[in-house]
Amino acid sequence: MGINRRxxxxxxxxxxxxxxxxxxxxxxxxxxxxxxxxKAQGKPLTAKRWAMVVDMRKLDDATAARCIEACHKIHNVPxxxxxxxxxxxxxxxxxxxxxxxxxxxxxxxxxxxxxDQPYMQERLEHLNFLCLCNHCxxxxxxxxxxxxxxxxxxxxxxMMDMHRCIGCRFCMAxxxxxxxxFNWRDPRPFxxxxxxxxxxxxxxxVEKCDFCVxxxxxxxxxxxxxxxxxxxxxxxxxxxxxxxxxxxxxxxxIRRKPHLGTNPQVYYIV
Amino acid sequence: xxDYKNEFGVFAERPTVEKKLYNKLAVFLGLTAFIVLATFxxxxxxxxxxxxxxxxxxxxxxxxxxxxxxxxxVEEIRAVHMKLLxxxxxxxxxxxxxxxxxxxxKKFEPSLTNxxxxxxxxxxxxxxxxxxYVAAVPxxxxxxxxxxxxxxxAEVK
Amino acid sequence: MxxxxxxxxxxxxxxxxxxxFFMAVGAVxxxxxxxxxxxxxxxxxxxxxxxxxxxxxxxxxxAASGVMxxxxxxxxxxxxxxxxTVLGEFLAVAAxxxxxxxxxxxxxxxxxxxxVIFYPTPNSILFWDMIVLNGYLLLNIVIGWTVLxxxxxxxxxxxxxxxxxxxSIPWAPSIxxxxxxxxxxxxxxxxxxxxxMAPRFLSSAFAAGPALLILLALIVRKxxxxxxxxxxxxTLAKIVxxxxxxxxxxxxxxxxxxxxxxxxxxxxxxxxxxxxxxxxGQLVPWMWFAIVGMTVAAxxxxxxxxxxxxxTLALVCGLIIVTTYIDKGLGLISGGFIPNPTEKVVEYxxxxxxxxxxxxxxxxxxxxxxxxxxxxxxxxxxxxx
Numbered sequence: 001m002g003i004n005r006r007x008x009x010x011x012x013x014x015x016x017x018x019x020x021x022x023x024x025x026x027x028x029x030x031x032x033x034x035x036x037x038x039k040a041q042g043k044p045l046t047a048k049r050w051a052m053v054v055d056m057r058k059l060d061d062a063t064a065a066r067c068i069e070a071c072h073k074i075h076n077v078p079x080x081x082x083x084x085x086x087x088x089x090x091x092x093x094x095x096x097x098x099x100x101x102x103x104x105x106x107x108x109x110x111x112x113x114x115x116d117q118p119y120m121q122e123r124l125e126h127l128n129f130l131c132l133c134n135h136c137x138x139x140x141x142x143x144x145x146x147x148x149x150x151x152x153x154x155x156x157x158x159m160m161d162m163h164r165c166i167g168c169r170f171c172m173a174x175x176x177x178x179x180x181x182f183n184w185r186d187p188r189p190f191x192x193x194x195x196x197x198x199x200x201x202x203x204x205x206v207e208k209c210d211f212c213v214x215x216x217x218x219x220x221x222x223x224x225x226x227x228x229x230x231x232x233x234x235x236x237x238x239x240x241x242x243x244x245x246x247x248x249x250x251x252x253x254i255r256r257k258p259h260l261g262t263n264p265q266v267y268y269i270v
Numbered sequence: 271x272x273d274y275k276n277e278f279g280v281f282a283e284r285p286t287v288e289k290k291l292y293n294k295l296a297v298f299l300g301l302t303a304f305i306v307l308a309t310f311x312x313x314x315x316x317x318x319x320x321x322x323x324x325x326x327x328x329x330x331x332x333x334x335x336x337x338x339x340x341x342x343x344v345e346e347i348r349a350v351h352m353k354l355l356x357x358x359x360x361x362x363x364x365x366x367x368x369x370x371x372x373x374x375x376k377k378f379e380p381s382l383t384n385x386x387x388x389x390x391x392x393x394x395x396x397x398x399x400x401x402x403y404v405a406a407v408p409x410x411x412x413x414x415x416x417x418x419x420x421x422x423x424a425e426v427k
Numbered sequence: 428m429x430x431x432x433x434x435x436x437x438x439x440x441x442x443x444x445x446x447x448f449f450m451a452v453g454a455v456x457x458x459x460x461x462x463x464x465x466x467x468x469x470x471x472x473x474x475x476x477x478x479x480x481x482x483x484x485x486x487x488x489x490a491a492s493g494v495m496x497x498x499x500x501x502x503x504x505x506x507x508x509x510x511x512t513v514l515g516e517f518l519a520v521a522a523x524x525x526x527x528x529x530x531x532x533x534x535x536x537x538x539x540x541x542x543v544i545f546y547p548t549p550n551s552i553l554f555w556d557m558i559v560l561n562g563y564l565l566l567n568i569v570i571g572w573t574v575l576x577x578x579x580x581x582x583x584x585x586x587x588x589x590x591x592x593x594x595s596i597p598w599a600p601s602i603x604x605x606x607x608x609x610x611x612x613x614x615x616x617x618x619x620x621x622x623x624m625a626p627r628f629l630s631s632a633f634a635a636g637p638a639l640l641i642l643l644a645l646i647v648r649k650x651x652x653x654x655x656x657x658x659x660x661x662t663l664a665k666i667v668x669x670x671x672x673x674x675x676x677x678x679x680x681x682x683x684x685x686x687x688x689x690x691x692x693x694x695x696x697x698x699x700x701x702x703x704x705x706x707x708g709q710l711v712p713w714m715w716f717a718i719v720g721m722t723v724a725a726x727x728x729x730x731x732x733x734x735x736x737x738x739t740l741a742l743v744c745g746l747i748i749v750t751t752y753i754d755k756g757l758g759l760i761s762g763g764f765i766p767n768p769t770e771k772v773v774e775y776x777x778x779x780x781x782x783x784x785x786x787x788x789x790x791x792x793x794x795x796x797x798x799x800x801x802x803x804x805x806x807x808x809x810x811x812x
Contacts (some may be wrong), residue, residue, distance in 0.1 A: 030272060044368070096773060097471025110769035131769075132783075140614050146553035147542040153366060161363050166542050167535015171551055174474040176615025178768035181476060182535065184466035196422040197286060199383070202412040203464030204535025217368045260614040268526065 025088050047236035049137075049156040050211055051265040052225070053247040054130055059231035064105050064130050067224040067232070071103045071209070074223050076200045084164035087190050101183040101194025102209040103132040103224055111254055124270070130232075132224070133158065133179040134256060134264030141171035141180065143202040150206070155210045156237075156265060167204040180208045237265070323399040329391045331420070341372050341385065355382060355410070382410060385419040428576055430666035430797045431805035438650070438799060446794040450555045451786010457532060465535055467780040473767040474760070474775035477643045478785055479533035480687055481756040485604045485635070486522045486529070486792075487560075488628060492636020493519030493567065494599030495666050501592050507662065510807075511644065511655045513578075516571035517799035519599075520639060523564040525792035532784055552708045560601045566595045566679065571799075577807045603628050610763065617765045618696035621684075627677045628755075632711040635751040637663045638744035645741055647800065657737075664740055671747055675725045678718065678754075695770065696762045704770040710761055717753035 005012075019151045082251035088096070105128035109116035112129075135158045144154050149164040150171050151259070172180045183203045191200060198214065201207055211234075212222035222228070225234040244267070247253070255266040291297070303348070332338060340347050358380035361367050370380040379385050393416045401408065408413045462469050472479040496515035499505035531776050570591050577584035578594050607625035614620065622625075626673050644655040685693045700714045724746045733739045746803050768770050777785070 006271055015645050022366065025519050053380070055633040094466075097473075098466060101473050109772065113770045117727045140612075144553065146541075146548050146557070146612070147540070147546045151364070154669075155366075163359055163363065164539070164542055164546065165536065168530075168533070168553060169475045169535070170551070170609070173616065173763075174749075176768055177612075178473070181472055183464065184513055185464040196383070196417055196419040199413040199415060202409075203466070206535075213366065213798070248703050257615070262614065270686075 006256075010057065023028035024077075026076040037100050040129075044217045045219055045221070047155050049236060049237035049265070050216075051134065051156070051235065051267070052211075053233040053244045053267045053269060055131060055233065055247070055269045056127060057269060059130060059228065060079050061128055063104075063228055063231055064128060067130065068103050068105070069140075069225045070223040070227040071212075072101075072245045073193070074195050074212075075102060075198050076187075076195050077102055077207075078190035078193050079192070080190050081194060084192055084222065098184045098209065102182065103130065106128060112254065116253070118241050127270075130224075131179070131232065131256070132266065134177055134262070134266045135211060137263060137265060140174040140176065140262060144168065144170045144174040145235070153213075154230070156211060158208075159169065159213065160207060161209055162201060162205055162207070163197070165205045167206065169206060171206055176262060177264070180206050182206050190228070213221050286292075291330050298377060320403070323403040325397075325399040326392060326395040327390075328395070329389065330424070331389045331391060335389070340389070341376075341378050347361075355386075358382070382414050383416070384420075388420055391418060391421045428572070428579060428802055428806065430786065431809075432801045435801060436679035439797070442797055444792065449790035450794060452572050453784050453790065456783045457787065458530070459780065460784065461537075462597045463559060467534075467778060469778045469781060471528045473772065473773040473777070474764040475762050475772070476533070476764070477775055478756075478777040478781050481760045482785055482788070483529040483533070484606060484628075485752055486526045487603055488632025488751075489636045489639055489682055490519045490522035491599045491603040491632045492640065493636050494596055496640070497592065497632055498596050499587075499662070502596060503694065507656065507658050507663075511640075511659050513571050513575050513642060513803045514647070514655065514800070516574075517803060518565045518636075518796065519567045520571065520799060521792045523560055523567070523602075525788055526560055527564070528791060529785075536660075540542045546630045549770070552605060552612065555605050556602075556609065559598065559605050563595070563598055563602050566591055566598060570595060571803075574729050575803055575806055577713060578810060581810065586804075588649070600629060603632055609776060610759070615768050616763045617690075617692040617766075620693075621681065623677055624679060627674065627681075627770065629754055630670050630674040630677055632670075632750045633676050634667050635748055637667045637670070638747045641667070641744050642748070643796075643800070645737060651804045651808065652811075653804045660737065660740070661735065664728070665736045666743075667747065668734065671721065671728060673727045675684050675718075676684070677734065678721075687810065688796045695766050698772060699765050700758055700762045700774060704766060707772045707774050709774055709776065710757060713753050714758055717750045717758065720750040721754065724750065726743065747793065 040246045059118050071077070080090055080098050080100075083089050108120070108124050108127060108129060111131050135156060137156065139150075139152060139158050141150055142148075142158060145151070146168060147160045147164050147166055149166070149167075150158060151161070152158050167182070169182055172182060183201050183205050185203050188194075188200055194200070212224075214219075215222060221234055224233075233243040233247050235244045237244055239245065247269065248267060251269045253269055255264045255267055258264065327338075342350070347354070350395055358370060361370065362380050367380075371376050372378065386394065400406075432653075455728035456467075468477060468479075477509055496508050496512050496745065499506035500512050504569040531540065534540060543554060543557050570588060573586045573588050604625045606627040610619035611617070611621065612712050644660055650653045650738075682697070685697055696703060699708065700710055702708065703711050724743050727733050727739075727743050733743060
């Protein structure tokens, strides 16, 4: 080798400087505020505090089923009761254990444990309440996540970062509403029709409703809201004239497990 | 060296051992085995010619473009697309910002499936060509679909 | 000093071979788990933590119990424990290693493990768990090894070890408190939402850990030339006695609060564990065995005649280990998750692959323990000679 130690260190130092400088240069060249053409897309919907009011007077079982189907379809949520290849059929126990659901229905005493009483309004006994992630204002799931893979956005939505999740399932233990699902295996063999505008998930990650952030960014309402034909009222709680605020002003609403202090943002008109 | 000590107790003096090559057979067998295993990639591929990657830009979308430009110039995108995609995903998922502007001022949606695969809809003839050659296995495809919605719609029609 | 681990009796090599076999089996099954996903275990949407986390919780207690030999010796100058502090520290090393391994095998994406370091989140208890567990591991390796080496060379251990030892004393209960806080801060899990969770963890740890140490000491005395000492074992037995009595007392405190207040959300979990709920109760016999056995063990340990006879002592220690394991292993996790947040009962039982991976991790821990104990015992035998 013809190079002595001092020269080598000098060379290494200069190379490192160039490398870092190059990185800095690339960073400087990144986004600037210049107008241009872009494919026509609706202006994104923004809010200070997204919330939803579920009007159970208008939501019948058929509509609820359509809402669930719409949500699960556009997010490639697997249906473990319907394998693409019949040979992959699962046992009932596996179906229960591996179920992934972002939105579902439950009876009153399951959705609102502790609220039910021996003699209730007859209608309430059989009513199927639509349940989903409540996008709480004080979410325990966000509090416990060790990597901030689940985090609360400024507009109130509790978001999942699928790229960062390590699959520790602490958030699942933390959620008092059972709103989170885990991918115990590869879901693709149980997705009949792959929806092209949304990824699937790999095994080892937690997933849940994200209030359709992708649709909101395109200026559309969440799929379940659109499908519900008015039974689900979605809007900005900070805006006094929004749908949810009007509904909350006009009707008595209940929330799931409010005494736990998570401040859920899904309200139910019963 | 009266206080020389090993696990069996104290010796009066350090034991002397004749200097020579012990366990000749084991040493040479082990050395040979190691050299063979360590150079395995070299001699097992001797004489084979691996054709260089030939990524193909032959897709309907690209053919239909008047201005055949990627989001960044070719040399640049080739070098930085890995980091660009990571920056895109951080931007979209963590800040919710779904608009990215390239240095020329053109706006794009920062999306692997929509933007990249919108033009490069032939993953097997494009992305995989170089990736297979250098044995790079990007783990995007476990989740992200390799067919953009535009292409999927066109196929249905 | 590690060279002493490479020479041993045939029995020693046979033990290592058996442990290596189970480690290999566990590793192969783990590869299957990596490729298929955690679905090969019995966990599901409702019981999302299971056997792996249960083992981790139990072993954190065993690891923390190392402080029970360190504290009397280094802080209160109880000279008798000088013989066995290294046994306690090496047991802590093996136990914490198993804890970390169980956390890793439980992760859905172990390839992203480093995200906990890249994106530190101080509000998450898991973040602190990572810090305290790794810190405790490092402390015990350094302290145990250095003090042992000093003993071998018949000099006093270097001065810088003392502050580390003093740090390890509060650090040990902290690893267990942090682990208890994983459970005790979750608003949706009534079984775990009790201020007494951390104290319960500590009391069962200080019963199970020294009980295990007693059994290990008896084994070491039987199979090697090193005798940990009768007085040492008796002092450990006294520690176990007080800890197990407190543990049983804490359990009855829980029962009183839950059933006297009659709040349904808290009662349901105990009802599932001890009576069965919605027609399901596969854990009922286990839980009754655990509680009755623990109470019986506590009563037995009070009698000096039983404690001082090392045969009966070994039996009662075994009973304590088994009952605390069932209580913390099976009962804690299932009880917390069942019934689920919508008050439905979905039961959990580990599958065979899950059990094999668990066995592989235990084998790894015992492998490390065997090697470390061999080193410690060899040094002690050598010094005596």
